[in-house]
Amino acid sequence: MTVKILADSACDLPLQFYEENDVTLFPLKVHLADREYEDLKTIEPKAVYDAIRDGQHPKTSQVSPHAFKEVFTRMAENNEDGIYIAFSSQLSGTYQTAMMILEQVKEQYPNFNLTIVDTKGASLGCGLVVAEAAWMASQGVPKEAILRDIEFRAGHMEHLFTVDDLEYLAKGGRVSKASAFLGGLLNIKPLLNVEDGKLIPLEKLRGKKKLLRRIIEVMHERGVQLGTQKIGISHADDLETAEEMKKLIQEEFGAKDVMITPIGAAIGSHTGPGTIAIFFLNQLPVD
Numbered sequence: 001m002t003v004k005i006l007a008d009s010a011c012d013l014p015l016q017f018y019e020e021n022d023v024t025l026f027p028l029k030v031h032l033a034d035r036e037y038e039d040l041k042t043i044e045p046k047a048v049y050d051a052i053r054d055g056q057h058p059k060t061s062q063v064s065p066h067a068f069k070e071v072f073t074r075m076a077e078n079n080e081d082g083i084y085i086a087f088s089s090q091l092s093g094t095y096q097t098a099m100m101i102l103e104q105v106k107e108q109y110p111n112f113n114l115t116i117v118d119t120k121g122a123s124l125g126c127g128l129v130v131a132e133a134a135w136m137a138s139q140g141v142p143k144e145a146i147l148r149d150i151e152f153r154a155g156h157m158e159h160l161f162t163v164d165d166l167e168y169l170a171k172g173g174r175v176s177k178a179s180a181f182l183g184g185l186l187n188i189k190p191l192l193n194v195e196d197g198k199l200i201p202l203e204k205l206r207g208k209k210k211l212l213r214r215i216i217e218v219m220h221e222r223g224v225q226l227g228t229q230k231i232g233i234s235h236a237d238d239l240e241t242a243e244e245m246k247k248l249i250q251e252e253f254g255a256k257d258v259m260i261t262p263i264g265a266a267i268g269s270h271t272g273p274g275t276i277a278i279f280f281l282n283q284l285p286v287d
Helices: 017-020 045-053 067-079 094-108 124-138 143-155 167-169 178-183 208-222 239-253 265-271
Strands: 003-007 024-025 029-032 035-038 060-062 082-086 114-118 157-162 188-195 198-207 231-235 258-262 276-281
Touching: 003 067, 003 124, 017 024, 017 124, 017 265, 029 045, 029 265, 045 265, 060 265, 067 094, 067 114, 067 157, 067 265, 082 094, 082 143, 082 188, 094 114, 124 143, 124 157, 124 231, 124 258, 124 276, 188 208, 198 208, 208 239, 208 276, 231 239, 239 258, 239 276
Parallel strands: 003 024, 003 082, 082 114, 231 258
Antiparallel strands: 029 035, 029 060, 157 188, 157 276, 188 198, 231 276
């Protein structure tokens, strides 16, 4: 039996990916101008970035319990095995809600074989894990082997990113107000990463060119065999910088497989426009 892969929209894979790879999508919610939207399904990221530039403050909420209950119950009734690869529990309550609903469904269907994994990752840091799991599932790989791969990749996935304005992250409680204030001074650009599911500022650099070169240096320090692994770049309405970053990575590491996707409306509501994020493994799985 093929293992069913499930993911939420915070992994920033395009809608087409879910449709083509038979992956179940749980959209996070975006609240903008007194309306509620489903990330990836009923709102485009650009609408969020334009609203932020106009001074609006979009808010987000986790996947609804009803959405989890409906899918989990249907899978249990059909005796389907599955793996839900979830957005970091440190950045959203989505993982905890999914776990709660799973327990409820298992009261009625005690043999329901669904595993929920907290990737402690975000955006394509989670998306690259989902993409590999979906490919493995399509090849008929057993659930236990897919789970081992997910846990490995999630545990070894580096997230490096920069935002145009730390104030967006501060408003959402993702970084401290002090960090946001310092970031706004003198064209200083912050370099952040994700540690144990949380956003951690690494250092501050003046100007975009220095920042992009520093990202390459950190990739040298942390990455392994970057020419042979799939590298992810996600961007918040700044495809030009994403393409520039891709070119730098290809020139520096000889990388053949570099994936660029937009940062979705849910995560973009907190990062704001101009964010660039890079994702790669600091250790490769052993076949």
